[in-house]
Amino acid sequence: MTLLLQIFLAFATLSLVAVGGATAVLPEMHRLLVVVHGWMDDATFTQLFALAQAAPGPNILAASLMGWNIAGIGGLAMATLGMLMPAAILAWYVAGATHRLRGARWLKPAQFGLVPIAVGLIGASGITLARAATTGWLTWVILAISFVFVWRTKYSPLWVLAGGGALGVALL
Amino acid sequence: MxxxxxxxxxxxxxxxxxxxxxxxxxxxxxxxxxxxxxxxxxxxxxxxxxxxxxxxxxxxxxxxxxxxxxxxxxxxxxxxxxxxxxxxxxxxxxxxxxxxxxxxxxxxxxxxxxxxxxxxxxxxxxxxxxxxxxxxxPPPELIAIGIAALVAAAFLRLPLLLIVFSLAPVGIWLSIRRAYRETPAK
Known part of the structure; x- marks a missing residue:
């Protein structure tokens, strides 16, 4: 089996157990890439994941970066496709099924029953981010301003992200 | 809206x-x-x-x-x-x-x-x-589900797979039950 196919299959397997996204499969990703296949060492794995976290965009892109590290552009393409395709195809069919069932009386309430889980997990990821990001009074001030700004206004959150970065450069 | x-x-x-x-x-x-x-x-x-x-x-x-x-x-x-x-x-x-x-x-x-x-x-x-x-x-029982998800993930650090698959059936059931009680079938 070629390396590229192995990369595709490894990430496609991860994709199907990745309920909750990249952070949820981090331990399994580490086991497959570092322990089972020996494609990279611990330090490289941690560094690549941290880099993907610091950059904007879905955290799942850590997979792309790792594919790139293993086998260049081909590895990047295989890891990205492997990670995204199975989940996207499943989402496509589920969307079709809910469309066909749209008249069913139980459908809307059933969907609404999942909403608090999604919202609660967004809150939890905010708290997890806050733990890592608050290292002193200034970071707490930035966090608090951003919280109130996004909570109470409809202005673009870009303002507080840029402001937070600028305050960081000026004072941290 | x-x-x-x-x-x-x-x-x-x-x-x-x-x-x-x-x-x-x-x-x-x-x-x-x-x-x-x-x-x-x-x-x-x-x-x-x-x-x-x-x-x-x-x-x-x-x-x-x-x-x-x-x-x-x-x-x-x-x-x-x-x-x-x-x-x-x-x-x-x-x-x-x-x-x-x-x-x-x-x-x-x-x-x-x-x-x-x-x-x-x-x-x-x-x-x-x-x-x-x-x-x-959301009604109070769904707020409780949301808080449970938040606490389980952020503080207990349980695996997301476990959180989602244990809370999803409860959330769906509570939500359907309320909808059926509030508007009984014609």
Missing amino acids: SETRTPTRAELFLGYAKMGLLGFGGVAAWSRHVIVEERRWLTEREYAEILGMGQILPGPNVGNASVMIGRRFHGLVGALLATSGLYIGPLTVLMGLALLYDNFAEAPGVASFMHGIAAAAAGMVIATALKMGQNLR
Whole structure:
């Protein structure tokens, strides 16, 4: 089996157990890439994941970066496709099924029953981010301003992200 | 609820590209801002329902939602445009960062800048969850489900798979029960 196919299959397997996204499969990703296949060492794995976290965009892109590290552009393409395709195809069919069932009386309430889980997990990821990001009074001030700004206004959150970065450069 | 408007294919792609490129700390908060507040493609409730489904499916919830939202407006083309918009921009940035990593990590100011952004992103994500909760006004038993999910993930640090599959059936059951009680079958 070629390396590229192995990369595709490894990430496609991860994709199907990745309920909750990249952070949820981090331990399994580490086991497959570092322990089972020996494609990279611990330090490289941690560094690549941290880099993907610091950059904007879905955290799942850590997979792309790792594919790139293993086998260049081909590895990047295989890891990205492997990670995204199975989940996207499943989402496509589920969307079709809910469309066909749209008249069913139980459908809307059933969907609404999942909403608090999604919202609660967004809150939890905010708290997890806050733990890592608050290292002193200034970071707490930035966090608090951003919280109130996004909570109470409809202005673009870009303002507080840029402001937070600028305050960081000026004072941290 | 305010009126919603259907995005064109180009708007779908560009809107998703914006969410991806600005999505520090995960894209869920940006995605809601662009879709519900800025461009009004969906109401708060429609967006939340799609995100809830995206949450229980494997893969990133916003990625699953991009497939479903793209499909809803423009079928297969829409799903492909929304999904590629979401990933292509940040993937390019990430590759650039990885190439520059050695210089980037040591350049003065860069670490502080990223640190400031991370703190602001954390505040933004927490505020987004609170705002969604307030706008959706779920009944008390569903608020309890949301708090349980939050505590289990943020403080008990239970695996997400366990949290989702134990809370989803309870949430669905409580929500259906309330709907049937409030409007009995004709």
